[in-house]
Amino acid sequence: MAIDVLIVDDSAAIRKILHRVLVQADVPLGRVIEAGDGLEALEALKTQNVGLILSDINMPNMDGLQFLSAVKSNDRIKDVPVIMVTTEGGSSKVMEAVNLGAIGYVRKPFTADQIKEKLAGII
Amino acid sequence: MMNGEHENRMHQEKLVGMIRTATHDVFGTMLGIELVDGKATVGQSAPEPIDGVVAIIGLAGRWVGTGTFSASAEGARRIASQMLMQEYAAVDDEVLDALGEITNMIVGNVKTLLEEEYGAMGLSIPTVIYGRNFTTRSVGRNEWVFVPFHCMDTTVEVHLCLIPGSENQQTARQTAILSMQ
Numbered sequence: 001m002a003i004d005v006l007i008v009d010d011s012a013a014i015r016k017i018l019h020r021v022l023v024q025a026d027v028p029l030g031r032v033i034e035a036g037d038g039l040e041a042l043e044a045l046k047t048q049n050v051g052l053i054l055s056d057i058n059m060p061n062m063d064g065l066q067f068l069s070a071v072k073s074n075d076r077i078k079d080v081p082v083i084m085v086t087t088e089g090g091s092s093k094v095m096e097a098v099n100l101g102a103i104g105y106v107r108k109p110f111t112a113d114q115i116k117e118k119l120a121g122i123i
Numbered sequence: 124m125m126n127g128e129h130e131n132r133m134h135q136e137k138l139v140g141m142i143r144t145a146t147h148d149v150f151g152t153m154l155g156i157e158l159v160d161g162k163a164t165v166g167q168s169a170p171e172p173i174d175g176v177v178a179i180i181g182l183a184g185r186w187v188g189t190g191t192f193s194a195s196a197e198g199a200r201r202i203a204s205q206m207l208m209q210e211y212a213a214v215d216d217e218v219l220d221a222l223g224e225i226t227n228m229i230v231g232n233v234k235t236l237l238e239e240e241y242g243a244m245g246l247s248i249p250t251v252i253y254g255r256n257f258t259t260r261s262v263g264r265n266e267w268v269f270v271p272f273h274c275m276d277t278t279v280e281v282h283l284c285l286i287p288g289s290e291n292q293q294t295a296r297q298t299a300i301l302s303m304q
Binding site for chain 2: 014060087
């Protein structure tokens with residue numbers, strides 16, 4: 001069954017690259033929805049169901065950790081797997097994301113293979 | 124005094140090494156481009172007026188500062204084209220966004236290296252400026268390291284200023300002042 005994916009990143013360039021990687025990856029991909037920050041992403045999730053979320057951490061308005069926390073405290077979407085894709089390589093941020101419920105972490109810069117490898121473990 | 128100067132030089136050399144590591148990593152991984160190192164320098168003065176794109180990111184924590192990435196308009200187009208695998212005839216929003224993200228990754232990875240030594244730091248959202256014949260200046264008299272790289276027949280530069288936060292908090296609020304020439 002095809003899986004719909006939500007990409008959350010304030011950089012349109014990164015959203016475009018991740019979208020391309022998803023299309024190239026050997027996964028049953030459905031729709032790819034994009035959001036520029038956590039608030040936009042939560043708004044999108046009110047009306048659309050997704051099977052996977054890829055989220056940056058450092059974003060304006062609502063950052064990735066606040067967004068992750070909001071997802072995990074919402075009964076309807078709390079089980080959607082979330083992978084953080086971010087420059088925040090410090091262990092404190094990574095630990096915070098894991099403690100909040102992120103199931104994976106990819107550090108920017110990333111290769112297409114690193115994203116595909118992470119997806120393979122989930123989808 | 125000698126010890127202070129020596130420590131300062133060590134600090135700057137360390138910053139240059141971190142910037143080179145991070146910039147090579149970002150260009151190699153995201154663009155598939157091998158950079159050639161230029162000669163790094165240290166100074167207080169602002170760079171010469173440039174035509175092109177400058178992206179600026181603030182760092183805050185026990186140490187505070189600012190990192191910038193600059194490229195000519197032509198260089199910015201080539202970098203964005205390589206990163207996004209499509210040609211850009213002009214410096215548009217997508218090019219500026221790509222340059223902002225490149226800067227975010229470079230300074231973000233320098234930050235990760237710095238955190239091993241200086242503790243947790245925060246990173247601001249990048250500000251990207253595109254124009255002709257402009258200079259950027261920081262408020263204060265702190266030293267910057269200037270690290271150039273050569274690639275795709277152009278030169279790009281990463282600049283970083285980093286000082287202890289408790290001794291000079293104003294750099295945390297530092298904003299580039301633009302002076303149109």
